[in-house]
Amino acid sequence: MKKVRVRFAPSPTGGLHLGGVRTVLYNYLFAKHHGGDFIVRIEDTDQSRYVEGAEEYIFNCLKWAGLEPDESPLHGGSYGPYRQSERKEIYRQYAEQLVKDGHAYYAFDTTEELEKMRHDFKTEQNPSPQYDRSLRMKMRNSLSLSPAEVKDLLTKDTRHVIRIKMPDQETVSFTDMIRGEISFDTLLVDDKVLLKADGMPTYHLAVVVDDHLMQITHAFRGEEWLPSAPVHVLLWKYLFGLKSMPQWAHLPLILGPNGKLSKRDGAKYGFPVFAMNWTDPKTNDLTEGFKEKGFLPEAFINLLALLGWNDGTEQEIFSKKELIEKFSIERVHSGGAKFDYEKAKWFNHEWIKQSGVASLESGVKTLLTEKGFPVADDAMLDKVIELVKDRCTLLPDFVQHSSFFFKTPEEYDLAAVKPKWNEEKKNFFLAYSEKLRSTAEWNAIALENSFKELATEKNIKPGELQLPFRIMLVGGKFGPPVFNIAELLGADETIIRIEKALLSF
RNA sequence: GGCCCGUUCGUCUAAGGGCUAGGACACCACCCUUUCACGGUGGUGAUACGGGUUCGAAUCCCGUACGGGCUACCA
Numbered sequence: 001m002k003k004v005r006v007r008f009a010p011s012p013t014g015g016l017h018l019g020g021v022r023t024v025l026y027n028y029l030f031a032k033h034h035g036g037d038f039i040v041r042i043e044d045t046d047q048s049r050y051v052e053g054a055e056e057y058i059f060n061c062l063k064w065a066g067l068e069p070d071e072s073p074l075h076g077g078s079y080g081p082y083r084q085s086e087r088k089e090i091y092r093q094y095a096e097q098l099v100k101d102g103h104a105y106y107a108f109d110t111t112e113e114l115e116k117m118r119h120d121f122k123t124e125q126n127p128s129p130q131y132d133r134s135l136r137m138k139m140r141n142s143l144s145l146s147p148a149e150v151k152d153l154l155t156k157d158t159r160h161v162i163r164i165k166m167p168d169q170e171t172v173s174f175t176d177m178i179r180g181e182i183s184f185d186t187l188l189v190d191d192k193v194l195l196k197a198d199g200m201p202t203y204h205l206a207v208v209v210d211d212h213l214m215q216i217t218h219a220f221r222g223e224e225w226l227p228s229a230p231v232h233v234l235l236w237k238y239l240f241g242l243k244s245m246p247q248w249a250h251l252p253l254i255l256g257p258n259g260k261l262s263k264r265d266g267a268k269y270g271f272p273v274f275a276m277n278w279t280d281p282k283t284n285d286l287t288e289g290f291k292e293k294g295f296l297p298e299a300f301i302n303l304l305a306l307l308g309w310n311d312g313t314e315q316e317i318f319s320k321k322e323l324i325e326k327f328s329i330e331r332v333h334s335g336g337a338k339f340d341y342e343k344a345k346w347f348n349h350e351w352i353k354q355s356g357v358a359s360l361e362s363g364v365k366t367l368l369t370e371k372g373f374p375v376a377d378d379a380m381l382d383k384v385i386e387l388v389k390d391r392c393t394l395l396p397d398f399v400q401h402s403s404f405f406f407k408t409p410e411e412y413d414l415a416a417v418k419p420k421w422n423e424e425k426k427n428f429f430l431a432y433s434e435k436l437r438s439t440a441e442w443n444a445i446a447l448e449n450s451f452k453e454l455a456t457e458k459n460i461k462p463g464e465l466q467l468p469f470r471i472m473l474v475g476g477k478f479g480p481p482v483f484n485i486a487e488l489l490g491a492d493e494t495i496i497r498i499e500k501a502l503l504s505f
Numbered sequence: 506g507g508c509c510c511g512u513u514c515g516u517c518u519a520a521g522g523g524c525u526a527g528g529a530c531a532c533c534a535c536c537c538u539u540u541c542a543c544g545g546u547g548g549u550g551a552u553a554c555g556g557g558u559u560c561g562a563a564u565c566c567c568g569u570a571c572g573g574g575c576u577a578c579c580a
Contacts, residue, residue, distance in 0.1 A: 013580075045579095045580085046578095046580070048579090107578095111578080114577090126506060127507090128576055130576070161578055179510075182509075182510085184508080184509075185508085188509095192577095197578055198578080200578085202579085202580085207580095222574090223509095223511090223573085223575095224573095225574095225575090226509055226510060226574075227508070227509055227510090227575040227576070228575075229509090252510085255572095259572080259573070260574085306517075306518085306529095308517085310517090310519075314519080314528050314529075316517095316518095316528085316530095333518075335572095335573095336512095336572085337517065338516060339517090340515095342530060342531055343529075353543080388542095390542075390543050391541070391542040392542090393542095400541095401541085416540085461539085466539060466540080474540090476540085478540060478541045479542095480542090481538090481540090
């Protein structure tokens with residue numbers, strides 16, 4: 001079987017959104033499923049949109065999500081360079097070749113001339129006129145000008161681009177791995193620019209040349225590329241032959257609450273849209289990331305994989321290993337998927353519940369420390385995590401549910417105790433703390449039993465005493481069962497907390 | 506406007522001619538729990554519309570509607 005080789009090609013223009021990560025993920029899963037290579041190249045041919053730091057950011061996201069490429073500008077490989085800006089000279093040769101073969105031509109039109117054309121030929125029937133078969137002879141290019149004029153312009157180094165010459169009437173079709181056969185009529189496709197005036201290729205030329213040179217066998221990209229697919233198919237036909245063209249799959253879009261998912265949706269609806277926090281260096285705008293919001297990378301790729309794909313069973317929780325085993329591009333749904341943050345959180349919750357203490361430890365420790373609850377005892381932390389993880393949906397929930405294990409409460413939710421507080425209850429706790437001093441068996445069950453015994457002795461319903469006890473130990477109405485808390489806190493600390501709280505009640 | 510893609514519960518989806526259209530999230534109710542959760546049980550809820558083809562259509566075909574994408578010397 002032919003070795004599979006797929007690639008992801010981000011442009012360093014900002015953050016890495018959900019759709020982007022899902023594209024990487026499907027690339028990655030497909031490659032690994034077939035035992036092939038996953039490479040990452042950088043599409044940085046548009047200098048004006050290049051954002052400092054974006055490239056590094058992208059690789060950090062991939063690293064966090066566990067989707068590191070086999071080859072990339074960072075990792076190296078046999079088909080580099082992997083930055084398109086470093087391949088500039090390669091593209092020119094192929095563009096010139098196309099001109100020589102009559103499949104492309106030089107165009108000398110200035111920006112103003114193009115604007116004028118779009119304005120002059122604009123009608124109600126045709127709001128956006130294209131540089132195509134019907135108009136190209138009215139423009140200034142090597143098809144409309146005489147050979148002498150063209151030669152003259154070229155020797156004078158006149159700014160020009162190279163455009164593909166769309167054939168007159170031809171049906172271009174290809175088979176999409178997700179959607180089946182798709183065909184286009186070349187009459188309706190315009191003469192796309194292949195090589196820009198600054199010598200950089202456009203996406204159309206670069207993707208074809210790079211995919212060929214890097215021996216890409218399967219190509220996955222967003223649905224928004226479907227309309228330009230005929231250009232790519234034609235370029236493959238002219239340059240390298242259709243036999244070696246990769247198989248295409250156009251992935252459905254990820255939608256927000258109102259149409260296409262945008263960066264703004266995150267801020268507007270309160271959920272992250274990027275893999276990791278991204279601050280735009282130009283505007284200083286921060287877009288929240290899943291990582292910082294408290295998602296586990298395992299949950300993140302799980303929820304993304306299931307947004308548009310399933311294995312045909314009712315299983316929803318998949319490890320990366322399982323995803324690699326079971327992924328198939330044919331089972332990717334063809335319709336766009338609306339992102340549901342509630343469901344995303346559910347995935348994370350499931351992953352936290354099934355994660356081992358060891359894998360959560362360092363993240364929780366960092367979080368607690370940051371929030372002002374230094375962890376002195378790692379063994380204690382482990383027990384705490386085991387006790388509270390079932391009630392945590394996002395990583396920061398651990399702070400709410402466990403910070404009191406590491407710091408005696410300073411304030412109490414008095415509103416919850418005061419109304420029903422009385423001398424009898426105070427006496428109970430005085431007696432209970434005294435009893436605790438001599439308790440030999442220190443565990444939740446024993447503590448609960450002696451608590452209830454004493455309550456019965458004093459003629460108070462144990463239930464009425466549990467809430468005050470909780471407030472004493474944790475400060476508020478939250479956390480795991482009280483006696484488990486007391487068990488972990490230990491005798492000394494429990495007694496200290498009871499006595500301290502009694503002063504405020 | 507033109508071209509392309511899409512359309513099953515509110516959301517993600519299963520069912521690729523054949524039993525009451527299944528599951529998950531969310532929501533509601535009950536149970537568990539004298540904190541908050543987890544968990545358990547049950548419930549509400551969908552094949553966009555109109556024509557065909559067929560003994561039989563969510564499924565195949567055509568049309569309509571709606572949604573999305575593209576229509577740059579951006580990717």
